[in-house]
Amino acid sequence: NKIARFFLAFSALLSTALLVVAIVMIPIAAQLNANFIDYKKTVAKLNLKPTQFGQKFSDWMVYVGSEMQDNNGTTYKDIVMFNPYIKDSQRLITAKNAKITNTNQSIELSLLDGKMYDIKDEIYHQSNFKSMKIRTAQSEEISNIGS
Secondary structure, eight states, X not given: OHHHHHHHHHHHHHHHHHHHIIIIIHHHHHHHHHHHHXXXXXXXOOOOOTTOSOEEETXXXXXXXXXXXXXXXXXXXXXXXXXXXXXXXXXXXXXXXXXXXXXXXXXXXXXXXXXXXXXXXTEXXXXXXXXXXXXXXXXXXXXXXXX
């Protein structure tokens, strides 16, 4: 009888601890993890590497031909951007030069001397531009724990 009471008390204590972990601690940890990931996205630095396929900038797939370092930062040359996520169409942008700036958790890609192609229902539309800015703002919303 004493052994049964010991194991009953021990199992009740262990079950209570596991219940607290399952109901309280796991949701808090999941929320903190989501907040951490959102925070890291707001302070992330975009790092494009020349001659590599499959790099992303927001919804855009980006290819960079080459890069040059100078006192004003990095200048990218021969940029090709493709956005496959536009509904019922596709968009392709090419530019000779580009610069990336990160201000107030907003990443801005400044394109110079380029062309933009919109393809929809086998109709191709071409636009030429001297300067174009593409901005992406990251979510700054940090959720409260437990909500």
